[in-house]
Amino acid sequence: MDRGTVGSTHRGRLLVEVRDEGSSAVVTPAGELDHHTADLLREPLEACVDRGLSRLVVDCSRLEFCDSTGLNVLLGARLKAEAEGGGVHLAGMLPVVARVFEITGAEAVFTLHDTVEEALRPGA
Numbered sequence: 001m002d003r004g005t006v007g008s009t010h011r012g013r014l015l016v017e018v019r020d021e022g023s024s025a026v027v028t029p030a031g032e033l034d035h036h037t038a039d040l041l042r043e044p045l046e047a048c049v050d051r052g053l054s055r056l057v058v059d060c061s062r063l064e065f066c067d068s069t070g071l072n073v074l075l076g077a078r079l080k081a082e083a084e085g086g087g088v089h090l091a092g093m094l095p096v097v098a099r100v101f102e103i104t105g106a107e108a109v110f111t112l113h114d115t116v117e118e119a120l121r122p123g124a
Helices: 038-050 068-083 095-104 116-120
Strands: 005-011 014-021 024-033 055-059 063-066 087-091 111-113
Touching: 014 038, 024 038, 024 068, 024 116, 038 055, 038 068, 055 068, 055 116, 063 068, 063 095, 068 087, 068 095, 087 116, 111 116
Parallel strands: 024 055, 024 063, 055 087, 087 111
Antiparallel strands: 005 014, 014 024
16 A cells, blocks of 8 residues: 655645555645645646556545535535546544535535545445
8 A cells, every 4th residue: 555645735724634555545635625725636636646646545534624615615626526436535534624514515526435445445
């Protein structure tokens, strides 16, 4: 299993780390995902799919805020990943972020997991 760090980027209120886990990519945004920081998450998600890693696990355990722009980034990544035969799995979502998904109904279109380890299990 390749556990090397692919990269990270940071601007103000959001840090995004990316690492490969076998045939999946684990993307960890930390901080606030909003209009001003959305591209910091969009770009690595798209880059993972472009590199052939269409199974994306987003570790939300350090995501403190997500607005509609952030939600749209995740929805866009989901569409792109599914077009390549993969998908987006969300793991470890904090209650404040989970509430956004619940209110909008977006929780119904993502696969949700309690932990990254659970999301990485075969067949998850």
